[in-house]
């Protein structure tokens with residue numbers, strides 16, 4: 001596949017903003033997606049590890065993580081859509097080809113995800129008293145199924161990402177031995193080091209999440225000292241051991257890069273990612289008891305999120321280097337047909353509607369969590385105003401949608 005062919009596969013409409021805008025948004029939203037994936041996988045794995053015990057502390061954590069995992073799946077799915085939009089705008093010749101080559105799996109992806117989500121909910125519905133060691137745990141198989149299905153879904157995403165980087169193999173995959181096979185039944189390419197790295201990051205990210213969970217409980221006087229200590233020890237172990245394992249996988253991934261791109265392994269973005277991951281692992285030790293007694297308890301997760309942005313950037317720079325350096329395709333030459341209305345609408349929606357609605361929900365959820373048992377939480381006038389403003393903004397958005405649609409239609 002020569003570079004002219006790749007350029008010919010581009011959308012003739014061009015892109016509505018400079019490619020850098022899509023690349024940056026792709027990096028940021030992928031970091032959010034993968035952070036939610038990590039909490040989802042880590043939460044589910046912790047339930048699996050702790051639920052089948054008679055120990056009250058383990059059972060309490062298992063119950064909390066069931067709720068966390070349930071919510072994290074929906075966050076991971078919603079935040080998966082955003083990088084999907086950006087990758088298919090900037091890298092459409094590669095992304096769509098990769099999808100068509102494994103079309104059966106791309107459709108199956110949705111079914112497997114639905115099955116995984118339902119399996120997790122099934123486990124939840126069967127175990128409403130998970131925190132009570134007197135109650136036997138039921139339908140453990142559904143928890144195992146949920147975790148396995150989530151991993152398969154992630155693996156499909158990995159394969160699609162991997163296949164798009166090898167245009168020179170597409171013809172062989174599409175027509176093995178010269179005979180066309182259009183069914184899209186196969187997953188053609190993967191790198192277990194790369195996939196393993198993204199999955200192994202689950203442990204340190206969930207460790208950092210547990211530090212935040214512990215601080216949250218302590219600030220709301222919702223747990224006794226032994227439980228907080230136990231959660232802290234577990235969080236440290238997950239962060240330290242998991243951090244080392246993830247770095248080993250990153251090393252394996254970098255060592256298995258194709259020879260013509262091997263120099264990438266020591267590029268500044270890789271070194272920055274490693275440094276930030278190491279710093280995230282070291283932070284709780286540096287902060288000591290302050291992770292429990294002050295808001296610095298949220299710092300490991302915040303720093304972990306920054307490290308994940310660096311990792312997402314690493315992934316994007318590698319893709320750019322492979323496609324440009326090896327295949328002569330430069331995403332920055334994509335024809336730009338600037339569409340100011342779409343640009344302003346997108347960023348205004350994101351900042352104003354997204355900002356106010358999220359601020360309202362998060363503020364309410366946060367405050368409810370800190371309300372002592374038995375008391376009813378009433379939002380303050382300031383929080384009420386944010387909620388009202390977000391409703392008005394959504395209303396205004398819907399009105400402009402129809403007004404602009406009508407004007408365009410009437411012209």
Ligand code: HEM
Pocket residue numbers: 030033037073076077078080081082083084085087113150151153154155157158159161162194195198199315
């Ligand atoms: C719930 C289970 C999921 C898991 C475990 C998962 C995991 C992953 C992993 C590990 C990657 C990185 C692959 C790599 O770079 O090698 C990834 C990438 C990605 N995922 Fe997910 N994912 C899940 C669900 C979703 C969903 C539901 C969507 C979309 C609606 C989605 C959209 C994406 C996109 C767009 C990328 C990046 C593609 C690219 O930029 O090349 N994921 N996912």
